[in-house]
Amino acid sequence: MPEPSTTDAAPLRTLFCVTSMPVGGAETLLVNLIRRLDRSKIAPEICCLKQPGPLGDEMAAEVPVHSGLIHHKLDVLVLNRMTRLLRERQIDAVVTVGAGDKMFWGRLAAKRAGVPVVCSALHSTGWPDGVGRLNRLLTPLTDAFIAVAAPHGRHLIEGEKFPASKVVVIPNGVDTARFAPGAETNQLRSELGIPATSPVGIIVAALRPEKNHELYLEVAARVTKQIPEAVFLVVGDGPQRVQLKERAEQLELGDSVRFLGTRSDIPSLLNLADVNVLTSHNEANPVSILEAMSTGTPTVASNVGSVSESVVEGKTGYLAPAGDAEVLSERVLTLMNTPLLRQELGAAARQMVESRWSLEVMVEGYEQLLWRIYTEKTGIHAPSATEAPAEPCVAV
Numbered sequence: 086m087p088e089p090s091t092t093d094a095a096p097l098r099t100l101f102c103v104t105s106m107p108v109g110g111a112e113t114l115l116v117n118l119i120r121r122l123d124r125s126k127i128a129p130e131i132c133c134l135k136q137p138g139p140l141g142d143e144m145a146a147e148v149p150v151h152s153g154l155i156h157h158k159l160d161v162l163v164l165n166r167m168t169r170l171l172r173e174r175q176i177d178a179v180v181t182v183g184a185g186d187k188m189f190w191g192r193l194a195a196k197r198a199g200v201p202v203v204c205s206a207l208h209s210t211g212w213p214d215g216v217g218r219l220n221r222l223l224t225p226l227t228d229a230f231i232a233v234a235a236p237h238g239r240h241l242i243e244g245e246k247f248p249a250s251k252v253v254v255i256p257n258g259v260d261t262a263r264f265a266p267g268a269e270t271n272q273l274r275s276e277l278g279i280p281a282t283s284p285v286g287i288i289v290a291a292l293r294p295e296k297n298h299e300l301y302l303e304v305a306a307r308v309t310k311q312i313p314e315a316v317f318l319v320v321g322d323g324p325q326r327v328q329l330k331e332r333a334e335q336l337e338l339g340d341s342v343r344f345l346g347t348r349s350d351i352p353s354l355l356n357l358a359d360v361n362v363l364t365s366h367n368e369a370n371p372v373s374i375l376e377a378m379s380t381g382t383p384t385v386a387s388n389v390g391s392v393s394e395s396v397v398e399g400k401t402g403y404l405a406p407a408g409d410a411e412v413l414s415e416r417v418l419t420l421m422n423t424p425l426l427r428q429e430l431g432a433a434a435r436q437m438v439e440s441r442w443s444l445e446v447m448v449e450g451y452e453q454l455l456w457r458i459y460t461e462k463t464g465i466h467a468p469s470a471t472e473a474p475a476e477p478c479v480a481v
Contacts, residue, residue: 278340285317298329302336319345356381365390
């Protein structure tokens with residue numbers, strides 16, 4: 086692990102604070118962001134309050150990763166440990182990722198340690214990313230609240246009551262080179278035992294309650310009554326794995342549903358799929374949808390949060406009212422039965438991601454925001470900073 090820098094200039098030592106780093110959408114997004122940050126401007130580090138998790142262990146080979154700062158739910162000594170860490174590492178900016186404990190302790194420790202820049206990135210519009218009373222009390226300590234889409238920004242202003250002047254929209258980004266259409270999938274299909282003629286649905290999401298996989302399984306049950314050869318993939322892992330497998334058995338889905346667990350070949354799996362499905366109770370601007378769009382795979386999703394920003398009805402996919410298994414199933418059936426429509430919507434989805442949600446746009450947004458605030462606080466300017474800073478989101 087490198088020693089803290091003693092220079093006053095760039096790069097900014099920036100600590101991203103999370104609870105842990107399992108394989109999930111927000112965590113993968115953070116990994117992609119950190120890997121693409123310009124090291125002449127930002128020197129990233131990661132703080133996992135609990136265990137590093139699989140992605141934390143992976144990132145430890147690339148950047149400093151600190152973990153085990155909180156020992157139990159009521160461990161108030163975490164504040165002292167975090168404050169000491171921030172001072173020892175001479176951190177210039179703290180970015181808490183998500184709500185809950187890391188948002189609270191991360192900002193409070195940053196204040197105690199005299200960190201110039203304090204930001205909170207939020208990725209959802211409700212549980213588990215509801216902010217809560219204690220975290221709202223620390224609003225004066227926070228320089229910026231980062232939303233992932235314009236409607237999400239409005240929610241932070243109108244729903245969470247954050248000052249409009251502090252809410253900034255930085256859209257989620259996807260690696261369009263890695264998530265590209267056209268990957269060869271015959272071998273993968275064979276490895277998974279999926280017949281060549283079987284249409285395939287997919288959901289890529291951690292197996293957590295808010296992702297509502299139960300609804301996805303209900304859709305699978307309805308669709309396979311009409312298309313018995315259809316196969317539905319469940320990609321991801323989490324605390325509900327056993328429960329969801331039991332539910333699949335209750336629905337007598339058999340081999341129609343495959344629980345694949347955590348995978349490293351998500352781009353290939355998305356290319357294999359005919360339809361991407363997301364059934365969450367709440368979302369902001371989910372990365373899994375952007376990744377599917379980038380591979381040219383149309384999405385059928387519950388119309389929650391900012392999903393309608395990317396899934397445009399009849400253009401890049403289809404929307405259904407939250408919890409509506411009937412409409413979701415009808416839309417999935419339509420796409421599975423209409424190859425030309427799938428191709429049309431998939432091509433439009435790819436084009437939209439390239440123009441609006443590239444990883445480069447997201448990375449530049451973070452670099453500009455952190456340096457704008459740091460310059461305002463210290464008078465020190467970023468090296469070769471020529472881009473305009475991210476603009477605060479305005480409620481509409």
